[in-house]
Amino acid sequence: MRILLLSAYDTPSHRHWCEILMEHFQHYDWTMLSLPARYFSWRVRGNSLSFAFGKPGLLRQDYDLLIATSMVDLSALRGFVPSLAKIPTVVYFHENQFAYPASQQQHKSIEPQILNIYTALAADKVAFNSEYNRQTFLSGARELLHKMPDQVPTGLLERIDTASEVLSVPLSPVSVDSYRDTSSPLQVLWNHRWEYDKAPERLFAALKLALSSGVILELHIVGQQFRQTPPVFDQMERYLREHYPGVIQHWGFIENSSDYQQLLAACDVVLSTALHDFQGLAVLEAVAAGCIPLLPNRLCYREWFADNYLYTSFEDIDREAEQLASKLGALATCKAMREWPEPPCVDRFSIIRLCKDYSRLFEQTIHSQNNG
Incomplete structure (x- = not known):
């Protein structure tokens, strides 16, 4: 053919x-x-x-x-x-x-x-x-x-x-095995395009609230970048490095595919704050590597994942930030108590x-x- x-x-x-x-x-x-x-x-x-x-x-x-x-x-x-x-x-x-x-x-x-x-x-x-x-x-x-x-x-x-x-x-076949460190803080991944439709301002609001509430976590903010990115990314990086030194573990695009796959395999949670996602390929790839998805209850996410992997979404950024921060806190507690849930199966996308x-x-x- x-x-x-x-x-x-x-x-x-x-x-x-x-x-x-x-x-x-x-x-x-x-x-x-x-x-x-x-x-x-x-x-x-x-x-x-x-x-x-x-x-x-x-x-x-x-x-x-x-x-x-x-x-x-x-x-x-x-x-x-x-x-x-x-x-x-x-x-x-x-x-x-x-x-x-x-x-x-x-x-x-x-x-x-x-x-x-x-x-x-x-x-x-x-x-x-x-x-x-x-x-x-x-x-x-x-x-x-x-x-x-x-x-x-x-x-x-x-x-x-x-x-x-x-x-x-x-999805491409997973090329590395999961090797999560059970003794480390909650490893949180945000792996989307650095554009406004992925709602980075919602990410920033939720992280500020979670960290100020005492949630212990480490961040990996990666994904495709462009010549012009929303100013909130610079604001978020400055704020986090100044107020919570050591929280940022990765910041910016990871060029090497093998390094990126290893990061997926090492993170605990893949996070989305998107206002626009038709399949959520970045999320699905991370879940296939073993991450727990933590996603807004909107877009395609409701189609792929059960309610326990979703947080309530609101137009109001602060109300949504409360929901996401609460979920992050609960997952951080689960990891600290060695009660980590199984990630959902995404084999149907292979x-x-x-x-x-x-x-x-x-x-x-x-x-x-x-x-x-």
């Missing part, structure tokens, strides 16, 4: 998904084209130009299947390269443009949302990485289309719904478990167009 794989905004999580599919399905003949994850507005609107006129020879070859991320402007790309319209196509939604926090400046325009709808309608099959992702897409698209003045055809979302399913991004579902999706997509 010859597969053309297009990733229009190649973030690390998107790249991970592409690489693990190509690695596990090595018996397929893959051609992958990707565009850097920068200049969001241009990339969303211009990726069809970049692909169609930047790599015309590769796009016009014979393929059995086209797999595109949801950022690909599939309808325009098929117009520029008509032969692509004949290829059975899966569109994969790592995220959707309807469920981002409203304050994010790059999402003020409705164009990314409209393009999400066009791309989903142009596909034969649509896969979402979580039910939360799927439902927020459908409800957001329904609300947007309802606002349009006229000439909105009926049945558009029903068509997408019928063609859609939930198929998570697979590539070994998911490979049959991906194979089925590929085969069904080819079959559905050939018999459509």
Whole structure:
């Protein structure tokens, strides 16, 4: 089988998904084209130009299947390269443009949302990485289309719904064994992108409250960083180093993958304060390495984990900080008393478990167009 794989905004999580599919399905003949994850507005609107006129020879070859991320402007790309319209196509939604926090400046325009709808309608099959992702897409698209003045055809979302399913991004196999130090303070990991939608100000508020209440812990604040990061990170680092010397054990991105895996295996708790997460891959990877998840009761987290791993979430930062600080205190006490709980099982996200579902999706997509 010859597969053309297009990733229009190649973030690390998107790249991970592409690489693990190509690695596990090595018996397929893959051609992958990707565009850097920068200049969001241009990339969303211009990726069809970049692909169609930047790599015309590769796009016009014979393929059995086209797999595109949801950022690909599939309808325009098929117009520029008509032969692509004949290829059975899966569109994969790592995220959707309807469920981002409203304050994010790059999402003020409705164009990314409209393009999400066009791309989903142009596909034969649509896969979402979580039910939360799927439902927020459908409800957001329904609300947007309802606002349009006229000439909105009926049945558009029903068509997408019928063609859609939930198929998570697979986890790579855990490469190191857990080796937690039972005599050390509670080892707390926050391993997310250093951007506003991961709510670092909520993290800061909870940590200040927990530490001032006497909770004994050590922090590992890691994750992908950018040229511009929210100022709260500098404020948080200065405050913690000044008022609680020694609490910070790691601060900043860990370049070496092996070192990062070893950190996951050594931490007790993986923490999230996110306002935006469609699958929570960073959390799932840490849980697979043995961490206990401590997550807000919102987003995709409610889909994956039982209530005892969630803290009550509020719009009010201080009220949420009280909930999180209390949970941290309880876990610190559990560790001190050698009463550590078992982490939840996330085997269902392994590539070994998911490979049959991906194979089925590929085969069904080819079959559905050939018999459509």
